[in-house]
Amino acid sequence: MxxxxxxxxxxxxxxxxxxxxxxxxxxxxxxxxxxxxxxAVDGISFSIMAGETLGIVGESGCGKSVTSxxxxxxxxxxxxxxxxxxxxxxxxDLLTMPDEEMRKVRGNDIAMIFQEPMTSxxxxxxxxxxxAEAVILHQGLSKKAAWDxxxxxxxxxxxxxxxRRVKQYPHELSGGMRQRVMIAMALSCxxxxxxxxxxxxxxxVTIQAQILELIRTVQDRTGAALxxxxxxxxxxxxxxxxVVVMYAGRIVEEGxxxxxxxxxxxxxxxxLLGSIPxxxxxxxxxxxxxxxxxxxxxxxxxxxxxxxxxYAFEPCTQADPRIGDANPPDVACWLYTATATSPTPPRVxxxxxxxxALG
Amino acid sequence: MTFETSEPAAPxxxxxxxxxxxxxxxxxxxxxxxxxxxxxxxxxxxEVEGLVKYYPIMGxxxxxxxxxxxxxxxxxxxxxxGEVLGLVGESGCGKSTLGxxxIQLTPPTAGLAKLDGExxxxxxxxDLKKLRRRMQIIFQDxxxxxxxxxxxxxxxxxxxxxxxxxxxxWGDRKVxxxxxxxxxxxxxxxRDYTRRYPHEFSGGxxxxxxxxxxxxxxxxxxxCDEPVSALDVSIQSQILNLLLDLRREFDLTYLFIxxxxxxxxxxxxxxxxxxxxxxxxxxxxxxxxxxxxxxYSVALLSAVPDANPRVRKKRLVLTGDVPSPAAPPSGCHFxxxxxxxxxxxxxxxxxxxxxxxxxxxxxxxxACHWAEKVPTAVVASAVPTAEVTTDTVAMPxxxxxxxxxxxxxxxxxxxxxxxx
Numbered sequence: 001m002x003x004x005x006x007x008x009x010x011x012x013x014x015x016x017x018x019x020x021x022x023x024x025x026x027x028x029x030x031x032x033x034x035x036x037x038x039x040a041v042d043g044i045s046f047s048i049m050a051g052e053t054l055g056i057v058g059e060s061g062c063g064k065s066v067t068s069x070x071x072x073x074x075x076x077x078x079x080x081x082x083x084x085x086x087x088x089x090x091x092x093d094l095l096t097m098p099d100e101e102m103r104k105v106r107g108n109d110i111a112m113i114f115q116e117p118m119t120s121x122x123x124x125x126x127x128x129x130x131x132a133e134a135v136i137l138h139q140g141l142s143k144k145a146a147w148d149x150x151x152x153x154x155x156x157x158x159x160x161x162x163x164r165r166v167k168q169y170p171h172e173l174s175g176g177m178r179q180r181v182m183i184a185m186a187l188s189c190x191x192x193x194x195x196x197x198x199x200x201x202x203x204x205v206t207i208q209a210q211i212l213e214l215i216r217t218v219q220d221r222t223g224a225a226l227x228x229x230x231x232x233x234x235x236x237x238x239x240x241x242x243v244v245v246m247y248a249g250r251i252v253e254e255g256x257x258x259x260x261x262x263x264x265x266x267x268x269x270x271x272l273l274g275s276i277p278x279x280x281x282x283x284x285x286x287x288x289x290x291x292x293x294x295x296x297x298x299x300x301x302x303x304x305x306x307x308x309x310x311y312a313f314e315p316c317t318q319a320d321p322r323i324g325d326a327n328p329p330d331v332a333c334w335l336y337t338a339t340a341t342s343p344t345p346p347r348v349x350x351x352x353x354x355x356x357a358l359g
Numbered sequence: 360m361t362f363e364t365s366e367p368a369a370p371x372x373x374x375x376x377x378x379x380x381x382x383x384x385x386x387x388x389x390x391x392x393x394x395x396x397x398x399x400x401x402x403x404x405x406e407v408e409g410l411v412k413y414y415p416i417m418g419x420x421x422x423x424x425x426x427x428x429x430x431x432x433x434x435x436x437x438x439x440x441g442e443v444l445g446l447v448g449e450s451g452c453g454k455s456t457l458g459x460x461x462i463q464l465t466p467p468t469a470g471l472a473k474l475d476g477e478x479x480x481x482x483x484x485x486d487l488k489k490l491r492r493r494m495q496i497i498f499q500d501x502x503x504x505x506x507x508x509x510x511x512x513x514x515x516x517x518x519x520x521x522x523x524x525x526x527x528x529w530g531d532r533k534v535x536x537x538x539x540x541x542x543x544x545x546x547x548x549x550r551d552y553t554r555r556y557p558h559e560f561s562g563g564x565x566x567x568x569x570x571x572x573x574x575x576x577x578x579x580x581x582x583c584d585e586p587v588s589a590l591d592v593s594i595q596s597q598i599l600n601l602l603l604d605l606r607r608e609f610d611l612t613y614l615f616i617x618x619x620x621x622x623x624x625x626x627x628x629x630x631x632x633x634x635x636x637x638x639x640x641x642x643x644x645x646x647x648x649x650x651x652x653x654x655y656s657v658a659l660l661s662a663v664p665d666a667n668p669r670v671r672k673k674r675l676v677l678t679g680d681v682p683s684p685a686a687p688p689s690g691c692h693f694x695x696x697x698x699x700x701x702x703x704x705x706x707x708x709x710x711x712x713x714x715x716x717x718x719x720x721x722x723x724x725x726a727c728h729w730a731e732k733v734p735t736a737v738v739a740s741a742v743p744t745a746e747v748t749t750d751t752v753a754m755p756x757x758x759x760x761x762x763x764x765x766x767x768x769x770x771x772x773x774x775x776x777x778x779x
Contacts, residue, residue, distance in 0.1 A: 059591040174680045204449035204618065206677045209662035213676055231591065234664030257668045275596035276666055277625030282644070285603075286596035286625070292561050 019091060020047035021225050022071070022110075022193055027085035029063070029070045032078055038296040040066040042249035043085075043322070050192065053219065053226040055236040055257070058246035059272075061293055064229045067246075068195050072112055073102055089193070108138040111186035113179070115198035121170040121178060127154070128166035131185045138189045153184040157214055176207035180214065187218055194219065197229045212239055233276065237261055245269050248293060248304040251323050253331045263350040265331040267309045303334065311335060313346065402476050403437040404612050405461075405580055410434045410470035412453070412460045416685060428685045430456040432636035433470075435716065438580070443606070443613040445627030445644070447620055447659070451681055453636040454616045455499075458582045461614070462496050463487070474580060492522055495573035499585035501565035505557040512553035515539045515572045522576060542571040545608070546601060563594035570601065574609065582614045587622060599626055620663050624648055632656045635692040636684055638716060642723040651738060652719060652730045654699040661741035673740035691728065699729055 029041040041063040048054045056064045069075050071087055073094060087094040089110065094102065114120040122130055131153060132146035141149060147166070154162035157180045170178055179199060186194060196215060200208040216239060219226050228240050236243055236257060243260050245253040245268065253266040264270045274287030291308045294300055300307050306316040315334040323332045335347040411434075413427035431453045438444045448454045460467045463479065472479040474493060482490055495518075498504035505514055516535045523530035529538065540550035546567040557565055566586060573581055583602065587595040603626065605611060617623050623630055624644055631641040632653065640653040651657045658675040665672065677696045682688055688695045694709040708728050716726040727733075 059593060176680055204681075205620070205662040206449060206658060207680070208664075209674055209676050210678075212664070213674065232664065233592075233666040237666050237668040237670075238664045261666055261668055272592060273666065275593050277596065277599060277621050278666070282625055285600050288596045288600060289593040292563065292594070 018049070020088075021050040021052075021090060022227070023047040023086075023088040024067070024071070025086040025088070027067065027070060027087060028083050029066050029075065030081045030083060032081060036297045039249050039299070040296070041070065044244075044246070044249075044251045045323070046244050046251065046254065048193065048225045048227060051223045051225055052242065053228065053240040055240035055243040056227065056229045056246060057231060057233060057236050057243060057272075059231055059293065061248075061296070062246040063249040064246050065197055068112065068197050068227070068229055071195065072106055072110065074106075104138070107134050107191075108189045109191055110193045110195060111189065111191035113182050113186050113194065113196040113199045115201050118170065118175070118178060120182065123170055126167050126169055127173070127181050131166075131181075131188050134185060135188050149188060150184075153188045154181070156187065156218070157181075157184045158210075159184070175203055176210060179203060179207075179211050183211075183214060183218065187222065187224075190222060191224055193225045193227065195227045195229070198231070199228070200235060201230070201232070208235075215239065233261060233273065245272075248296075248299065250304060250332065252305065252333070254323065255330045259330075259352050263352045263355040265336065265350060266305075266333050267311050267335070268305050271308075271310075303332075311346075401440070404440045404475060405438040405614070406471075406473040406476075407437065407461065408435045408471040410457065410460065410472060411468045412456050412465065413468045426685055429636045429687060430684060431460060432684075432687070434633075434636070434638050436631055436638060436641060438612055438614060439628075441606075441610060441612055442628040443615050443626055445623035445630040446614065446616045446633060447618060447623050447630060448633035449618060449659075449681055451635075451684060452633040453684070454618075454633050455584050457633075458496065458584045458614060458616050462494050462582055463491075464496075488522065492576045493578050494580045494582070495576060495578040496582040496584060497566075497569050497573050497586045499588055501562050501569055501589060502557070504569055505565060507557055510554050510556055511543070511568055512536055512539050514557070514568065515542060515575050518572060518576050538575060539571075542575045543568075545574065545605065546571045561594075562590055563597060566590060566598055567601070570598075570605070574605065577609070578611070580612050580614070582616070584616045585618065586615075588617060588619060595622070602626065620660060632659065635681065635687050637692060637726065638724075639693065639726045640724065641716075643721075646721070646723055648742070650723075651742065652723065652725045652733055653693075653727045654697050654729075654733060655693050657733060657738055657741055658698065672742070673737075675737070675741050691726075693727075699727075699733060702734075703729060703732065 024047065025045050026043050027041055027045070028039070028043055031038040031040055044063075044067065046054065056067065058064045066075070070082060071094065082095060085095065089105065094105065097105070121127075125133075128147060128150045131150035132143070135141050135146040135149050136143065151162045151166050154165055159165050159177065159180055165173070165177075170181070173181065183199075194215075199215065200211050203211060212235065215226070215228075218224075226240065228236070230236055240257060243255065243257050244251050245260065245266065247268050253260060253264070253269050260269060261273065264273055268289070271287065271289035275289060277286060289308050290310075294304060294307065300317070302315075302317040302319055303309070303312070303321055306312040309316065313334070319334075321332045321334050321337065323329065331349075336345050336349055338345050410431055412431040413429055415424050416426040416428060417423065418425045434453075434457060436444070446454045446457070456465070459465050461472060461479070463482075467480055470480070474490065477490075479490060479494075509517075516539050519529040519535050519538060523535075528534045536553065539553055543550050543552060548564060548567050548571070552560075557568070560568065566589075570586075586602070587598050590598060599622065602613070606613065613626075615623065615626055627644050629642065630644050630647045631638050632647070632655065633639065634655050640647065640651065640656045642652075647656065648660065651660055658677050661672050661675045662677075675698050677698070679696055682692070682695060688710075690708070690710040690712055691697070691700075691714050694700045697709070700706070700709050706728070712728070714726045714728045716724055719725055719730055
């Protein structure tokens with residue numbers, strides 16, 4: 001997808017600008033469990049160009065982390081199953097790639113930063129060992145060279161005294177420091193795509209500011225593309241250019257950060273923004289999204305969001321809107337679509353320039 | 360060395376004795392009323408003075424007392440009747456310990472606290488039980504704080520049963536169940552959920568159960584310890600609305616502890632900022648968010664990401680991590696990470712003297728030697744919600760020279776004198 005304000009056809013736009021680095025097409029990830037099938041990711045498509053930044057936002061259980069784990073092929077199958085979809089990385093489908101080859105991509109071309117820096121680092125190895133392991137594996141460096149590389153990459157993420165830190169164990173480091181180590185490890189092989197799954201959720205605000213700053217600088221410096229997964233709209237607004245909003249396994253809206261956050265189209269995005277407590281809302285009741293996320297075993301017919309949507313009308317309970325069906329191609333909502341029962345769409349698409357002009 | 364913290368049940372030889380021993384920290388003010396409280400006739404609901412909570416570190420040969428984790432290190436504040444006092448700070452700053460000590464889940468090392476003029480600490484037996492009825496707490500983790508083997512009716516009814524007497528007849532199952540149902544109603548859950556178990560509820564619903572449990576005893580004062588931080592944004596807003604509704608309905612007073620500055624701004628009337636066991640700033644919510652006067656508060660506010668992509672903040676990124684509360688830095692605890700300290704040319708007073716928690720006008724309390732030197736321009740660019748115009752910078756009482764707005768030079772003698 002592109003950062004254009006105009007509603008352009010995504011496919012046309014990306015083809016004309018060259019092939020995207022990562023292209024996810026109609027990805028479905030299901031989990032087969034005792035009580036039935038959970039459709040954690042239910043037909044999503046998006047793409048990232050080389051060097052671009054994309055945010056994926058949504059609340060817990062919306063499928064944003066499963067998306068990243070599907071891309072990295074880190075899900076246990078079974079219980080997970082990917083019944084359909086393609087994940088094209090530089091034109092090659094990661095889903096059909098042999099394990100051997102996938103191992104060369106994972107950690108080398110695509111690196112990932114996880115939310116919990118304590119559990120994603122191995123407690124019985126020093127930080128240096130863990131960074132060096134990846135470098136030896138992927139780049140074939142000698143032990144000595146890999147160790148130097150580890151020191152170098154710790155320095156690159158702003159860790160003081162890297163010669164000493166490299167010999168320490170994860171428990172000797174603070175949360176912010178551990179996250180820096182994770183980033184150093186992810187960057188040690190110069191990946192083309194960096195996936196950050198809630199990289200700052202476990203951290204305090206002042207440390208979060210440090211880490212976001214770091215991610216921005218290394219992304220700038222290395223030219224890697226960034227896919228940032230978060231529930232925090234503030235983090236999205238500051239870090240990425242384009243954004244995808246997910247709800248219950250589907251993409252409900254996409255666009256540039258400005259479009260989505262300043263002129264939201266989907267009622268869910270609108271509700272999400274309205275429920276953030278912020279200045280100016282003191283003394284008023286917060287705008288809440290009523291109810292809770294639907295039971296994954298028992299999804300409502302039609303639009304997933306319809307039972308919680310204040311604007312739901314007849315078509316919403318009958319057919320499932322998808323991105324691309326509706327008239328503006330960047331929102332999955334019947335409010336913007338002309339149908340047989342309502343020839344003029346009930347809602348006019350909000351325009352960023354008008355929203356800003358009105359303040 | 361074994362590193363272990365434990366309750367000071369049997370005081371070691373050099374361990375201060377509970378409860379109202381003279382505070383071991385020289386920083387605790389020994390004045391009468393809580394610092395900076397405007398002299399009004401109305402007695403605040405809660406008054407806390409010089410509250411100290413140390414967790415002893417036992418180690419070495421024979422597990423001797425080798426040091427203290429200074430979780431709360433001399434905190435004084437008050438909460439007016441019917442208000443929401445927000446308490447913010449990063450993890451490890453002592454805000455949760457403060458809440459737990461206040462409600463007597465852990466004994467204080469030193470200090471005084473009063474509820475309605477009556478001392479809180481040092482009570483036992485019947486008196487303590489009576490007090491507990493008036494103060495309740497809501498915990499952060501809606502999963503861990505509800506016993507998975509108890510139905511909701513028992514979880515909410517447990518406190519009622521403990522507090523049962525001839526007058527309220529809560530010992531009677533029917534009376535108790537009726538009350539449980541009433542409070543389930545009040546928090547927006549269905550009365551007929553009483554026989555269900557915690558795992559049958561979502562996170563938001565569990566937090567509602569926690570609130571109902573706290574409310575069932577009709578307390579006056581409710582400590583909310585990170586009540587919404589485990590919840591999704593859309594559920595968080597439902598709980599915040601509920602807490603504000605309940606405050607009106609039941610005349611509640613809240614101490615609202617959270618790390619999320621936006622949430623605290625939304626719900627609080629006054630806000631205190633904690634750093635390494637101390638309150639560094641306390642003011643009316645609008646005052647604090649518009650005119651922060653402690654360099655830490657300014658940095659904290661500038662670090663909050665704004666959901667409006669057009670708002671561009673000039674970050675004051677604090678370097679390094681919070682120092683260990685077992686060995687806090689000398690002088691002002693914040694000087695090791697302070698941007699103002701660097702900007703002023705590392706004045707000596709910051710490393711030698713613990714700043715007094717002083718009133719700089721209109722009940723705005725700050726613990727910084729240089730609060731008047733915080734440059735307005737820096738505040739304005741770091742915190743876009745701050746007021747930009749210079750005339751709004753309230754200069755405190757006479758005798759203190761107005762600070763130059765931008766990049767104050769090295770400190771002068773008179774500024775040093777006025778700052779202490």
